[in-house]
Amino acid sequence: MIQAIIDRLKAGAPTLVAVLPAEDIDALSKGTAPRSATAFVLPYREQAEPNEQMSGAFRQIIAVQFLVAFIIRRHDDAQGGAKVAIFDTVKAEIEQALAGWSFVPEAEPCELVAAQAAPLGNGVTAYVQTWQTSRYLET
Template sequence: MIALIVDRLKTEAPALPFVDMAEDLDAIFKGTAPGDGYTYVVPFREKGTANKVATGGFMQVVGFQFLVAFVLRRHDDAKGGLRALQFDAIKGDIQNALAGWEPTEHSIPIELVGGEGTPIGNNITIYVQTWETTYLLTGA
């Protein structure tokens, strides 16, 4: 599912300079520092419903939440005005690409759950949005 979301952002939000997946939010800042506008998709939470098949087989709808985090890195913007403008543009591109999209034929349309920005020092801000959809889990 994460790969589908990354592909969607790459094709439907081409203004994003870099889109990739990450294991968790901490992994984004380990190693090489991410560049300005870099965007990451991170798995977050899953919650299954009860098995929908009473006799034989298995079918379960799973609620799936994921994070989309992007980095704003501007050293020429002490008051943050340029970061605020850039924030609106990047957030808008992500929302236009994901809101209402169904990643699989059994998914509900993706919905935004919430978002939060966090300055992490040195004129760098990370903004993280939580998104939600579903997928169908089947088995024997």
């Protein structure tokens, strides 16, 4: 699923310079500084519903949340005005690429759950969106 989301963002968000998988959101601010307009896709949380089958087969729907975090870097923009213009463009492209899209036909369409900006200092801001879709666990 994560790779399908990455592929969708690469195709639908042309302002992004890279779209990469990640495991730990905290590592984004502590590791090697990514280029501006780099996005990361991270698994986040899953919540399972009860089994839908009463006998025989097993079928359980699982609500899946994932994060899309993108970095905006402008060292010459102390007030953040230039970052806002880039931020609006990247945010709109990501939302257009993911909202209503399903990574497989039987999954629920992606929907935006929450979002938040996090200034990291030194002219760098990370913007993190939480998205939700679903998957089935079947045997």
